[in-house]
Amino acid sequence: MFDLDLWREIFQSINKNRTRSLLSGFTVAFAILLFTILFGIANGLQNTFEQEFVDTATNSIFIMSGRTTIANEGLQAGRRIQFKNEDYEYVKEEFNDKVEFITSRVYKNVNASYKNEKNSYSLIAVHPDYQFVEKNIIKEGRYINQNDLENRTKIIVIGRLVEEDLFIKESAIGKYINLNGIQYMVVGVFTDEGGDNEERLIYMPITTAQLLYGNNDYIDQINLTYNPNLNYDQALGFSNLLTRKLKSRFSVASDDQRAIRVFNMAEATQQIDLMTGGLTVIILVIGFGTLIAGIVGISNIMIFIVKERTKEIGIRKALGATPKSIISIILIESILITAIAGYVGLLIGVGVLELSGPSLEVYFITNPGVSTSLVIGATITLVLAGALAGYLPAQKASRIKPIVALRND
Amino acid sequence: MLQIKKLHKSYPIGNSSLHVLKGIDLSVEQGEMVAIMGSSGSGKSTLLNIIGMLDEADSGEYILDGLLIKNLTEKKAAVYRNKFLGFIFQSFNLINYKNALENVALPLYYQGLKRKERQELAMFHLEKVGLTNWAHHLPKELSGGQKQRVAIARALAANPKLLLADEPTGALDTTTSNEIMEFIQQLNDEGKTILMVTHEEDIANMCKRIVHLRDGVIIEDKKIKQVRAGHYV
Numbered sequence: 246m247f248d249l250d251l252w253r254e255i256f257q258s259i260n261k262n263r264t265r266s267l268l269s270g271f272t273v274a275f276a277i278l279l280f281t282i283l284f285g286i287a288n289g290l291q292n293t294f295e296q297e298f299v300d301t302a303t304n305s306i307f308i309m310s311g312r313t314t315i316a317n318e319g320l321q322a323g324r325r326i327q328f329k330n331e332d333y334e335y336v337k338e339e340f341n342d343k344v345e346f347i348t349s350r351v352y353k354n355v356n357a358s359y360k361n362e363k364n365s366y367s368l369i370a371v372h373p374d375y376q377f378v379e380k381n382i383i384k385e386g387r388y389i390n391q392n393d394l395e396n397r398t399k400i401i402v403i404g405r406l407v408e409e410d411l412f413i414k415e416s417a418i419g420k421y422i423n424l425n426g427i428q429y430m431v432v433g434v435f436t437d438e439g440g441d442n443e444e445r446l447i448y449m450p451i452t453t454a455q456l457l458y459g460n461n462d463y464i465d466q467i468n469l470t471y472n473p474n475l476n477y478d479q480a481l482g483f484s485n486l487l488t489r490k491l492k493s494r495f496s497v498a499s500d501d502q503r504a505i506r507v508f509n510m511a512e513a514t515q516q517i518d519l520m521t522g523g524l525t526v527i528i529l530v531i532g533f534g535t536l537i538a539g540i541v542g543i544s545n546i547m548i549f550i551v552k553e554r555t556k557e558i559g560i561r562k563a564l565g566a567t568p569k570s571i572i573s574i575i576l577i578e579s580i581l582i583t584a585i586a587g588y589v590g591l592l593i594g595v596g597v598l599e600l601s602g603p604s605l606e607v608y609f610i611t612n613p614g615v616s617t618s619l620v621i622g623a624t625i626t627l628v629l630a631g632a633l634a635g636y637l638p639a640q641k642a643s644r645i646k647p648i649v650a651l652r653n654d
Numbered sequence: 655m656l657q658i659k660k661l662h663k664s665y666p667i668g669n670s671s672l673h674v675l676k677g678i679d680l681s682v683e684q685g686e687m688v689a690i691m692g693s694s695g696s697g698k699s700t701l702l703n704i705i706g707m708l709d710e711a712d713s714g715e716y717i718l719d720g721l722l723i724k725n726l727t728e729k730k731a732a733v734y735r736n737k738f739l740g741f742i743f744q745s746f747n748l749i750n751y752k753n754a755l756e757n758v759a760l761p762l763y764y765q766g767l768k769r770k771e772r773q774e775l776a777m778f779h780l781e782k783v784g785l786t787n788w789a790h791h792l793p794k795e796l797s798g799g800q801k802q803r804v805a806i807a808r809a810l811a812a813n814p815k816l817l818l819a820d821e822p823t824g825a826l827d828t829t830t831s832n833e834i835m836e837f838i839q840q841l842n843d844e845g846k847t848i849l850m851v852t853h854e855e856d857i858a859n860m861c862k863r864i865v866h867l868r869d870g871v872i873i874e875d876k877k878i879k880q881v882r883a884g885h886y887v
Contacts, residue, residue: 250763261751560747563708565736565764565812567729643728648708651747 251570255578262550269546270586273630276539277587277623280532281594285615287528289602291521304345304475305378305510306484308336308467308491317498326495326504330455330462333372336469339490343471343483348372349464351454355424355447359411366407368424368447370454378468379437381448386418386433393450400453402433404444427457477511484509540583540630547579547638551645558642559650568643575642579635580628587627591620655847656682656705656816661714663700674700675711676870682849687842687880689858690851692867699820701867702851706739706818707731719815736764740809740817744824746801748793754780754804755789761812779807783837799830806837810846817841819850823857828886835860835883856881 259266310326333349351370356363375381376388388402401422408417408431417431429449437443455462471483488507489499497504551558558571595615615623663675674697682688692698703709704716707723716723718738726734740761741747748757759776767775780789783803793801802822809817822838823831839860842848850861858864859881866874 250769253769254763257751257756556747557749560749561760561764562732563706563735563741563747564761564808565732567732567764569729570764646708648703651708651743 251573251577255574255581258574258578259581265546265550265553266582269543269550270582270589272542272546272586273539273583273627274586274590274593276535276542277590277627278594278597279535280623281591281615282597283528283532283535284619285594285598287525288615290524294517294521303510303514304470304473304480306469306471306487307506307508307510308469308487309465309506309508311503311506313497313501313504315498315501317501318496320496324504326497328464328467330464332491332494333464333467335494336467336487336491340483340487343475345470345472346374346377347467347469348375348378349451350375350466350468351451351458351463352465353454353458357407357411357447358423359417359420362411362413364407364410366445366447368401368449368454370449370451372451375448375468376435378470379443380439381435381437384434384436385416386431388433388435389448389450394452397453397456398450399427399429399457400432400450401429402435402448403431404446405434405436406441406444407447408434410445477515480511481509484511536626536630540634543579543583543631544634544637547575547635548641550578551575551638551642554642555645555650558645559647562645562647563651571643571645572639575639576632576635579638580631583631583634584624584627587623587630591623655684655686655719656680656849657715657717658705659715661701661704661716662712663697663704663709664712674870675704678714678870678872680865680872680875682847684847685842685845687839687848687862688850689861689864690849690867691853691855691858691864693853695869696867697870698851698853698867702818702820702849705816705849706741707735732764736761736812738815740812740814742802742805742809742817742819742822744821746793746798746805746825748801748804748808750793753790753792754785754796754807757793757804758808758811761808765812776807776811779811780804782810783807797830798826799833802826802830802834803837806834806841810841815847817846817848819848821852822850823852823854831857832883832886839880839883 308328310328313320313322313324313326316322328349330349333347337344337347348371353368353370354365355368356365358364369375371389372394373389373391376383381388383402384405386402389400392398393400401424403417403422411417411422412420417434420431421428422431423429424447435444435448451464471480475483484507488505491497491505491507492499492501495505558566561571598615658678658680661675661678661680662673664671664673666672678697678701680701690698690701700709704711705718707726710726718734721734723734748754749760752760755773755776758779759772762772762775777786777789780786783806785800785803785807788796788800788804793804796804802825817838819838823834826834835857838848838850842862848861850857852858859878860883861878862880863877864874865872
């Protein structure tokens with residue numbers, strides 16, 4: 246039941262002892278302020294890490310080749326390993342049950358021109374699956390398809406910024422771009438969350454690139470995503486197996502680190518997760534430490550308040566106050582001060598994060614802030630903290646004997 | 655109205671204990687005005703505290719208005735105090751951040767009355783002690799006599815059966831003391847039962863009965879002819 250009179254009593258007590266209430270509130274406000282800022286910064290760091298990896302599927306594996314560093318099976322060190330289409334087919338067939346999407350990549354730098362606009366871009370020749378490995382989003386038109394591969398069509402898919410650079414105020418779809426002297430038709434425009442660099446790329450069917458730039462079946466890199474149902478250990482096992490099989494396929498020594506490199510995104514993600522996890526734990530420990538200091542502070546002040554109000558409580562008891570009503574007064578006063586002061590601290594903290602957010606990006610802190618759920622959690626914590634801080638003093642107050650309190654001094 | 659039989663009370667002091675009340679028998683009728691006298695250490699305050707349910711006796715029987723007061727829980731004691739007893743203290747014991755009206759209304763709050771009723775009743779009692787114009791003043795803005803009158807109004811507010819006064823004039827000068835005593839006598843005339851602890855002879859003489867305590871026993875219990883305080887004012 247909402248007891249208006251009880252609240253009136255409490256507000257009067259807080260209001261008539263403003264300095265005391267302000268002082269106790271300050272401790273809590275400051276604790277929550279620190280807590281909020283720390284938490285916001287931790288969130289900001291986490292955001293930065295996550296952003297770095299957001300554009301690539303987390304279940305990706307990259308396979309790259311280089312020169313051998315160790316002589317093996319009668320072959321000299323320094324031999325160059327070159328992947329070809331058959332290697333792509335091999336991985337695709339051999340690990341059919343584990344591979345989700347797979348694509349080869351061939352890199353080229355090209356000078357592109359359309360009418361009077363010119364610029365140079367990176368060209369990546371790929372399989373259709375690349376869209377899903379790289380998480381490209383088609384904005385307009387279509388992506389590379391199987392038909393393009395088979396017919397070696399001279400089409401390209403360009404990034405949003407390429408379109409912006411070359412096509413001023415017109416759609417690129419259906420237009421022809423000149424790349425190093427050959428005309429290609431633009432069939433699609435894509436966007437990517439990985440930032441500007443990822444949107445300044447041009448994609449081409451891999452078969453077309455192999456035909457036109459060297460007439461061979463070389464590939465620079467194989468990218469794949471594995472079955473998302475694999476857990477971390479299985480994923481790691483898969484990439485290890487992949488490494489071993491490829492090394493023996495190319496007669497590379499098993500301890501050669503350069504010739505064939507398999508990079509498993511899961512490992513990187515795992516490391517980042519561990520790091521941000523550790524960071525979060527540290528910040529939580531510091532934050533809760535601050536919070537506990539605040540609670541102890543207000544508890545101290547409440548004990549002092551009870552001491553100061555001993556006589557008043559004695560009078561109230563002599564006049565018929567039950568222990569329960571004494572507890573309510575002290576407890577609710579504590580909760581109220583804690584909750585209000587805590588909220589002020591929270592608001593200031595959020596404000597500080599909001600204001601300083603943009604200037605913190607240099608320090609790898611992106612979008613520092615606290616979530617709604619944290620605010621709700623903090624509110625509950627504050628009420629609990631107030632109750633905790635007020636409980637012992639309130640118990641103490643309820644046990645005050647009026648006869649002792651009213652003794653003439 | 656009030657019966658006490660073979661009341662004993664001792665306080666522990668270190669390893670030994672101090673026997674303060676050594677078998678008190680006392681009975682007070684409705685409408686009496688009793689002064690409990692004795693030097694300090696005679697046990698008079700302890701007796702008043704037990705009667706006021708602020709303290710509990712070790713043994714013996716205490717019946718208030720037909721109700722046996724024994725082994726009360728804190729909550730029950732609080733309810734009984736609120737319902738049966740009005741307290742007047744030497745040091746007034748007003749709550750310093752509440753004005754006169756709010757102080758008087760406090761026991762009514764613990765009776766669970768509505769705010770409007772409380773304020774009306776409190777105002778009525780303040781009027782009775784002649785402090786209508788001071789209703790919204792804080793205790794620190796009042797004189798000693800006025801403070802004690804607020805305290806009396808507060809004690810009366812809950813319409814108690816028994817008024818307990820602990821040295822009600824102890825902190826006041828003679829003139830003010832007489833004013834207060836005159837008012838208390840007036841209350842008694844209207845039928846209130848009053849029990850008062852004092853060590854001043856002339857104050858005791860303004861009651862109708864004097865109970866003398868020495869070393870925890872009643873050595874004298876006599877009815878007297880009341881001296882009206884009005885003569886001095």
